[in-house]
Amino acid sequence: MSISPEETQIIKSILQHCEDGTTDMQPELMRNPVTTYTDPEINAREIETLFRKFPIIMGHSKQLPDASSYITNDELGVPLLITRNKDGQVKAFMNVCRHRGARLTDSPCGHAKTLSCPYHKWTYDLDGNLRGLPHAAGFGDINKQELGLVELPAFERFGLIWVRPSVSDEPLDLDAWIAPMSEQFQSLDLEDHVVYREWSLDRKMNWHLALEGFQESYHFCGAHEHTACAGYLDNQSIWLDKYPHVRHAVPLPKVVDLKDQDPDNWDYRGNFLTQNYVFPCNYIQVMTDHVYIHTIIPTGVDSCIFKCIMLIPEAPKTEKAEKYWQKNYDVIRTVFNEDFEIGESIQKGLNAGANNEFLFGRYEIGLQLGTKAIHDALEGRLTT
CATH class of the missing domain: 3.90.380.10 (Naphthalene 1,2-dioxygenase Alpha Subunit; Chain A, domain 1)
Known part of the structure; x- marks a missing residue:
């Protein structure tokens, strides 16, 4: 070698x-x-x-084995939802519904194309987009694009998953x-x-x-x-x-x-x-x-x-x-x-x-x- x-x-x-x-x-x-x-x-x-x-290693790539897989973690004091989307890209979000703040999932890991809040069934895809909500008329002309999950910087390098667990305007290379x-x-x-x-x-x-x-x-x-x-x-x-x-x-x-x-x-x-x-x-x-x-x-x-x-x-x-x-x-x-x-x-x-x-x-x-x-x-x- x-x-x-x-x-x-x-x-x-x-x-x-x-x-x-x-x-x-x-x-x-x-x-x-x-x-x-x-x-x-x-x-x-x-x-x-x-x-x-600062970015922190939160897992290994094999823990998100394929598209539509996800893991969660609360140990940093921030409720994290880390996903692999349909394109194979790793994403990270706060595991918090944008309606009334309920956790989307308590499962440590899983597979799903969408995740629905257990409180009122607001539903998000693994890119964090708000896909739907029951009885949407009751919320008037809200912009669903502005109510996606709060995204955090996430990266996949060297077979490892890295997340900066906060929202910031400061770029991260x-x-x-x-x-x-x-x-x-x-x-x-x-x-x-x-x-x-x-x-x-x-x-x-x-x-x-x-x-x-x-x-x-x-x-x-x-x-x-x-x-x-x-x-x-x-x-x-x-x-x-x-x-x-x-x-x-x-x-x-x-x-x-x-x-x-x-x-x-x-x-x-x-x-x-x-x-x-x-x-x-x-x-x-x-x-x-x-x-x-x-x-x-x-x-x-x-x-x-x-x-x-x-x-x-x-x-x-x-x-x-x-x-x-x-x-x-x-x-x-x-x-x-x-x-x-x-x-x-x-x-x-x-x-x-x-x-x-x-x-x-x-x-x-x-x-x-x-x-x-x-x-x-x-x-x-x-x-x-």
């Missing part, structure tokens, strides 16, 4: 680190106030900015937004993958604590001493700042064998876990042969939702394949739970007064880069 010049440089850098006993580091420490995790006003600002003004990561994402062929498992967890911790578990590998041999630790080099990673996104390459121990191979024969993916932070709240976590899509959503200052989609190259065709993917699923659930249990224990102690700030070490690079991008967005220095 051919690798990109960027991946060739990642391998060269990690081999040099292994030879020198070093790792990537930032110039200085960063100090993050504990109020980031405890202040309801900060949490409200983050929801209003990060979770309304998703291709430009994700351009720093596009070469890598395009190479993954995620549109040809299938969903093996999808799950959603309510956790009792600030959303930053859940996000931060993916933003450094310093904790691997602490939190994951008996699980993930042995699978990777200890605290040796390569970080690429793709502002506001981040590519984090975590090497497997066997990467050192590449030093004796011709670089033309190097295999990147088989030797790395790649953790891709997609601002503001997604991670595309690339394993050696499958991929996880993570979405972390605040539901309060001390609670969040963790969503995950496990993507595999093809549906299991044999019992052996099913056991293999089930084992991978079981392992990742165990590893994630180790992070979440620690995150919830941190949340319990935040108001004790032991810490006024947290230290982000020089090799906790993802924490530093991610925090800077979030601060920039909250201060209006970062927009789509």
Whole structure:
């Protein structure tokens, strides 16, 4: 499998680190106030900015398998109806009738050419157009074209569905937004993958604590001493700042064998876990042969939702394949739970007064880069 010049440089850098006993580091420490995790006003600002003004990955293309399919989602605090219309295009709307505000559907997914409000049967197609209403004469000369569902910016790229969950006059060029990561994402062929498992967890911790578990590998041999630790080099990673996104390459121990191979024969993916932070709240976590899509959503200052989609190259065709993917699923659930249990224990102690700030070490690079991008967005220095 051919690798990109960027991946060739990642391998060269990690081999040099292994030879020198070093790792990537930032110039200085960063100090993050504990109020980031405890202040309801900060949490409200983050929801209003990060979770309304920026595109968020809401699913995989196979979850809208054909024309007239739809999915719904309320976890962002906005009732979303995401559809694939008769032309195969992905659309997103508020799942709210324009007559009296009732939800059009409570089904998590389905197929339909039209959806009718259960209250008064106003009916909409999957392009959001108001197609009909009973006893229309009672509403005079209303313009049905002005009473379609409220549309939200939606995109389908790299086999993933992206939605900006608010109405805005500000344009959104998703291709430009994700351009720093596009070469890598395009190479993954995620549109040809299938969903093996999808799950959603309510956790009792600030959303930053859940996000931060993916933003450094310093904790691997602490939190994951008996699980993930042995699978990777200890605290040796390569970080690429793709502002506001981040590519984090975590090497497997066997990467050192590449030093004796011709670089033309190097295999990147088989030797790395790649953790891709997609601002503001997604991670595309690339394993050696499958991929996880993570979405972390605040539901309060001390609670969040963790969503995950496990993507595999093809549906299991044999019992052996099913056991293999089930084992991978079981392992990742165990590893994630180790992070979440620690995150919830941190949340319990935040108001004790032991810490006024947290230290982000020089090799906790993802924490530093991610925090800077979030601060920039909250201060209006970062927009789509």
